[in-house]
Amino acid sequence: MIEQIQWQLKEGWTTFFLAWGMVLIAGYTMYEADLTAGLQVLMLIGTLGFMSGFLLAKSQFPWRVAASFSLVYALFAIGYILGARFLSADLTWNERVAELIWQQQEWLQKVFSGGTNREPLVFTVHTAFIFWVIGHTAAWYTFRTLRIWRVVLPSGILLLSVVYYYYGPKPLIAYMAIYLIMAMLYITRTYLAEQESEWRTSSVHYERSTTFNFLRASFGIALLALFISWQLPALTASAAVNDALGGVNQPWRRFQNNWTRLYSSLRSYGGGINDPYGGSLPLGGPRNVGDSLVMDVFVPQKLPYAYWHSTTFETYEDGQWSAPDGERVVHIPDDGLVDTPLEASRQVITQTVRNFIPNMGTLYGVPQVVGSDRQMFITRQLDGSRNNLITQVQSRYILQQGDVYNTQSAISTASVTELRDAGLAYPTWVDPYLQIPDSITPETIALAEELTAxxxxxYDKVIAVRDYLRNNIEYNDQIDAPPNDVEPIHYVLFELKEGYCNYYASAMAMMLRSQGIPARVSAGYAAGQFIEDANVYRVRASDAHTWVEVYFPRYGWIPFEPTASITVVERPLGEEGEGLFEPGVNAPNGPANDRNDFLEEDFLDPNDRIQDDALNFNNGASQQRFTLFGISDGVTLWRIAAGAAVLILSGIAMYLGNIINTRIETDILESYGRLSNWGKWLGLNPTQTQTPYERAETLTSVLPEGRKPIRNLTQQFVLHNFSPHDHTTDFNSQEEWRELRPLFLKRTLAKKWESFSQSLNWRSLRRRLRRRF
Known part of the structure; x- marks a missing residue:
């Protein structure tokens, strides 16, 4: 039987709207994150769950019956709302229900048997049930059985997880701030509601403005805490903490991998990543990249050549390269390797990469990367047969320090003879890689013609240009930027005759294009240090590099090394391509190798890890995520939120503790009761026959320095209870407690330490230590 709900709600309508508001804020944050279409229904479902929980909390039903009713309501409401919103109107309701059930069965099958779920409605259904539960429990634990943290934490943790893993453009952290303020007001209001109930029961008079004053003070403390937390300096990710909490074999890593597999349809964002290469590559001044550790790459055996590819550049203009425009699509591991043009003399190899850069987006591998055990974004164009022409590969979900992944690469094994005989039958899609800007000087073109004639x-023309650059341009990565009125390639070739990899690669690409040979510049990392015993390439920031790739008909893009400081790519001389590995060594789709099996942990210096924003190989390439309150990353956001929560809760505890303490110490009866409690903590057990003065004497026997305030408080208790006359009204018990409280604390701590010391057998302990040492 539902009780009559009066307009004067016992817990207060402010409490009602604050609890409901926290559910709405969490739902709206999910909607703003835009992980998939239609998440606006979460606010409605959360509201229905809250109202259901409110009515059931006000009923006489026991919690098991109420929970059963809530489950029935949830099944009906969620099924009706999602069925009407997302499924075709041409289906009957029986068919819609069957479709929803079938999707859940398919999802469960993939949970236990593997596979990737691509149905977005599954996530919406699961999230809808979570919000129903959050709404129901928020109401139940507010209006039936008060459990503050069971109201605040579920929606708060959900909201924090969304904000933490969101890298899109919207300032979701602002909703986190609003939630923290509402949570603090809710905690304050529910505490006051309890106190008001006690005051009314005890016929204690209090000002009606007390509620408003408390809420106003709580709001001010919340704003102050948030302001202070957002003034804290940004913190970088900790490699040591990341290794401790997110090791390769830790359950959390497995959970993340399973999450991306089972909810693969969710939208992800590329913002906030710390990739060193962006969409452009300028020919500028000195290069300073540091020597921090970037990644370890395990391979089946040492490769004849190795580049770790990040970005391909197509167009050169005004001293700057830009990446080609392309479609960005998702590729899932279950789909196998990416369909690329069929090219001769290619062998697929698997690399296992351990990343050491926080917030990394690129999936590295030898060109051409064609697969990964991670869901990935591929930036592509299509050839005439609709095969993928890949220019960049990125992880769909941002990589953190310590993350391990596999990539598969179709590496070229073409021999010198094969490339010499490749011919000139170029497909039409390579035409953009013959582009030459008008700024390229006649001297540059003439030099290229002279070298290739x-x-x-x-192939021999390419080698001629490569060798000229290696032999005639001195490597120097500290050159000044070219003058504004001089073409950079001309400046390096004919005036400065010094440069670094960007200049070597640009000069070679432009010279080859001027002779009708398709060429492009690729950026990433050179091979790095190869560790023989582990078959691992150790790659550092100082290995950042650009090189040239030249297109040969039937064989595709082939890398060449024009930079004098890097070893040239040596190709076999035979008439047919030679395999890179012995039979059985390569396992293109095999499981990830555990790097720790090959490298001892003490070989890694934790201080060697690269930090956020430490990489910036070109102007503006490193990206940062902007929020309403400034720049933040996931780790900083977590610390800010945690710091704000600690400050808020500390402020609440101090404020409410002071109120409670004042109420106790100014009340004669409760003040005397506190004296009795202190006596118990000091080990005193007064009998029922002792008078108050006898109990006071017993207490002063163990705390003689507190004799005066103890007797004064006892005397006021006796006068209040037993005197026919009014006791002294101007007596200030708080003054007595200011003197007595530190004495009690000091004596209690001394008593506890004494008991602890006596519980230890020091003689036996010393004897055991002597035997051991």
């Missing part, structure tokens, strides 16, 4: 095949 003696040869009748493109």
């Amino acid at each position: 003696p040869f009748n095949n493109n």
Whole structure:
């Protein structure tokens, strides 16, 4: 039987709207995150769950019956709302219900048997049930059985997890701030509601403005705490903490991998990543990249050449390269390797990469990366046969320090003879890689023509240009930027005759294009240090590099090394491509290798890890995530939120503790009761026959320095209870407690330490220590 709900709600309508508001804020944050379409229904479902919980909390039903009713309501409400919103109107309701059930069965099958779920409605259904539960429990634990943290934490943790893993453009952290303020007001209001109930029962008179004053003070404390927390300096990710909490074999890592597999349809964002290469590559001044550890790459055996590819650049103009425009699509591991043009003399190898850069987006591998055990974004164009022409590969979900992944690469094994005989039958889609801006000087073109004229095949022409640059341009990564009125490639070739990899690669690409040879510049990392015993390439920031890739008909893009400081790519001389590995060594789709099996942990210096924003190989390439309150990353956001919560809760505890303490110490009866409690903590057990003065004497026997305030408080208790006359009204018990409280604390701590010391057998302990040492 539902009780009559009066307009004067016992817990207060402010409490009602604050509890409901926290559910709405969490739902609205999910909607703003835009993880999938239609999440606006979460606010409605959360509201229905809250109202259901409110009515059931006000009923006489026991909690098990109420929970059963709530489950029935949830099944009906969620099924009706989602069925009407997301499923075709042409289906009957029986068919819609069957479709929802079938999708859940398919999802459960993938949970236990593997596979990737791509149905977005599954996530919406699961989240809808979570919000129903959050709404129901928020109302139940507010209006039936008060459990503050069971109201605040569920929606708060959900909201924090969304904000923490969101890298999109919207300032979701602002909703976190609003939630923290509402949570503090809710905690304050529910405490006051309890006190008001006690005051009314005890016929204690209090000002009606007390509620408003408390809420106003709580709001001010919350704002102050948030303001202070957002003034704290940004903190970088801790590699040591990341290793401790997020090791390769830790359950949390497995949970993250399973999450991306089972909810693969969720939208992800590329903002906030710390990739060193962006969409452009300028020819600028000195290069300073540091020597921090970037990644370890395990391979089946040492490769004849290795580049770790990040970005491909197509267009050169005004001294700057830009990446080609392309479609960005999702590729899932279950789909196998990416369909690329069929090219001769290619062998697929698997690399296992351990990342050491916080917030990394790129999936590295030898060109051409064609697969990964991670869901990935591929930036592509299509050839005439609708095969993928890949220019960049990124992880769909941002990588953190310590993350391990596999990539599969179709590495070229073409021999010198094969490339010499490749011919000139270029497909039309390579035309953009023949582009030459008007700024390229006649001297540059003439030099390229002079170098290539003696040869009748493109391979030897490429080698001629490469060797000229390696032999005539001195490597120097500290050169000044070229003057504004001089073309950078011309400046390096004919005036400065010094440069670093960006200049070597740009000069070679432009010179080859001027002779009708398709060429492009690729950026990433050179091979790094190869550790023989572990088959691991150790790659550092100082290995950041650009190189040239030249297109050969039937064989695709082939890398060449024009930079004098890097070893050239040596190709086999035979008439047919030679395999890179012995039979059985390569396992293209095998499981990830555990790097710790190959490298001892003490070989890694934790201080060697790269930090956020430490990489910036070109102007503006490193990206940062902006929020309403400034720049933040996931780790900083977590600390800010945690710091704000601690400050808020500390402020609440101090404020409410002071109120409670004042009420106790100014009340004669409660003040005397506190004296009795202190006596018990000091080990005193007064009998029922002792008078108050006898109990006071017993207490002063163990705390003689507190004799005066103890006797004064006892005397006021006796006068209040037993005197026919009014006791002294101007007596200030708080003054007595200011003197007595530190004495009690000091004596109680001394008593506890004495008991602890006596519980230890020091003689036996010393004897055991002597035997051991």
